[in-house]
Amino acid sequence: MDRKEILSMVDHTIxxxxxxxxxxxxLIDEGIEYGVASVCIPPCYVKxxxxxxxxxxxxxxxxxxxxxxxxxAAKVCEAIEAIESGAAEIDTVINICxxxxxxxxxxxxxxxxxxxxxxxxxxxxxxxTCLLTEEEKIEMCRVVSESGADFIKTSxxxxxxxxxxxxxxxxxxxxxxxxxxxxxxxxxxxxxAEKFIxxxxxRLGTSSLVKICAEGK
Numbered sequence: 301m302d303r304k305e306i307l308s309m310v311d312h313t314i315x316x317x318x319x320x321x322x323x324x325x326x327l328i329d330e331g332i333e334y335g336v337a338s339v340c341i342p343p344c345y346v347k348x349x350x351x352x353x354x355x356x357x358x359x360x361x362x363x364x365x366x367x368x369x370x371x372x373a374a375k376v377c378e379a380i381e382a383i384e385s386g387a388a389e390i391d392t393v394i395n396i397c398x399x400x401x402x403x404x405x406x407x408x409x410x411x412x413x414x415x416x417x418x419x420x421x422x423x424x425x426x427x428x429t430c431l432l433t434e435e436e437k438i439e440m441c442r443v444v445s446e447s448g449a450d451f452i453k454t455s456x457x458x459x460x461x462x463x464x465x466x467x468x469x470x471x472x473x474x475x476x477x478x479x480x481x482x483x484x485x486x487x488x489x490x491x492x493a494e495k496f497i498x499x500x501x502x503r504l505g506t507s508s509l510v511k512i513c514a515e516g517k
Contacts, residue, residue: 303513304335306493311360311389311482311505313340315457324349330510331357337503338389343382350386360389360422366458368393368428372410379417389422390414391482393456396428399436404443411447424451424482424503430461437467441474451503453482462486465499472500 312331314323324345331339338358341349346361353359363378364370379390392414398407415423425447427440444452452471454463462485471481483496484505490512493504 301494301497303490303509306490306497306504307334307336307509307513309493309497309501309503310336310509311338311340311484311503312336312510313457313484313505313507315340315342315362315365319345321345321348325352327507328353328357330514334510334513336510340389340391340505343378343387346382346387347385358388359386360391361387362391362393362426362456364393364395365391365426366393366456368395368426369397372413375410375414376417379414383418383421387421389424390418391424391426391453393426393428394440396431399427399432399440404439408443408447411443411449415448422451423449424453425449426453426456426484428456428459429454429464429467430459434470437470438474441471441479445476445479449479451480451482453484453503453505455485455505457485457505463496463501465495468496468499468501 314327324341327339338360340360343361349359361382364375425444454467463483468483480502481500482503483501487493487504487506488508
């Protein structure tokens with residue numbers, strides 16, 4: 301794959317605390333220049349980002365981030381506000397407490413509510429693979445598949461671990477065909493990107509690839 305094709309699969313991301321509006325504008329400018337899939341930003345900047353981008357690039361944001369254990373109603377409010385402010389894609393974090401308690405039906409119900417709230421907006425579900433057992437990951441592939449979400453996503457980047465090739469392969473093997481895979485965290489080079497895509501990833505959450513291009517490497 302050439303770099304342009306890989307970049308078209310990237311969510312160019314900045315989610316660190318202390319991010320400024322100038323950082324967001326720079327991210328958007330870079331995303332437009334290099335033809336990425338979206339820019340993924342903190343929810344507090346969605347409205348300003350959508351106004352600045354003015355339809356030139358999709359705005360993605362996160363809800364229930366990064367821990368996932370906020371109440372369902374709170375996640376719903378976050379999603380509604382983000383969409384009304386201009387978000388075209390929503391990345392939500394699962395309630396890992398529910399997973400550890402085996403409450404998969406309750407978790408599925410939450411995701412179905414979010415799917416309904418998001419309407420035509422792309423919904424990605426972050427399962428934080430570094431905190432789950434293999435059995436839990438497989439169960440989450442089933443839950444996400446049944447929820448109607450568009451993507452299953454490996455990681456927040458705040459949980460102590462990122463995407464692995466093994467996890468992406470597991471997701472591809474156990475998710476329904478309609479569920480796409482987003483690998484996030486650990487994609488630091490175009491070589492990494494190609495390996496994750498070959499393993500089954502449809503989208504990559506990273507800021508490294510645009511940085512490599514901007515630095516002329």
